[in-house]
Amino acid sequence: MSNIDFLISQTKNTYNWFDEILGSIPQEKWFETPPVLETNVI
Numbered sequence: 001m002s003n004i005d006f007l008i009s010q011t012k013n014t015y016n017w018f019d020e021i022l023g024s025i026p027q028e029k030w031f032e033t034p035p036v037l038e039t040n041v042i
Contacts, residue, residue, distance in 0.1 A: 022041065025041055029041070030042050
């Protein structure tokens with residue numbers, strides 16, 4: 001596997017991983033900012 005193929009594979013895996021996490025959070029909670037994190041999904 002070339003470096004480019006490896007990077008493409010890693011990028012696809014990262015997008016899929018993030019989509020799974022994002023899909024597990026209800027959209028109405030995307031704007032909530034927990035004090036511990038000081039950030040939100042959006």
